[in-house]
Amino acid sequence: MSGQTIAREFTAQMSVRAGRWRLYVALLNTTEPWPEHRFGRSVPTFTDRTNALSVLGFEPVPGAEWAWTEDSENPDNPASPVVLIAAIRVRARSGVSA
Known part of the structure; x- marks a missing residue:
């Protein structure tokens, strides 16, 4: 495998806070x-998310899908507002170092 690099994988996550969505790797x-x-x-579409990842220099790992998880702002309070978190495995795009 001389001359080849192994793509490093990371997790990209998206969450909402104060009504605004944020995507980070x-x-x-x-x-x-x-x-x-x-x-x-508004909730970012699949295309919005893919474009944002591209701008950040990343792309979804082939076959990866967005997974949504429900959390709460205050885990000790069952009446606490729900927090949605989405995640997907990503890698640096070719020619872009992470």
Whole structure:
């Protein structure tokens, strides 16, 4: 495999806070700042999310799908507002270092 690099994979996550959606790539085990993109108030479409990842220099790993998780703002309070978090495995686009 001389001359080839293995694509590093990361997790991109999207969440909403104060009515605004935010997409970021968690660059764990690096000293790099986490790339981030902010959306408006409407839920970003699949295309919106893919375009934002591209602008940040990433692409979904082939076969990866967005997974949605429900959390709460205050885990100790069952009446706490719901927080939706989406995640997908991504890799740096060819020619872009993460």
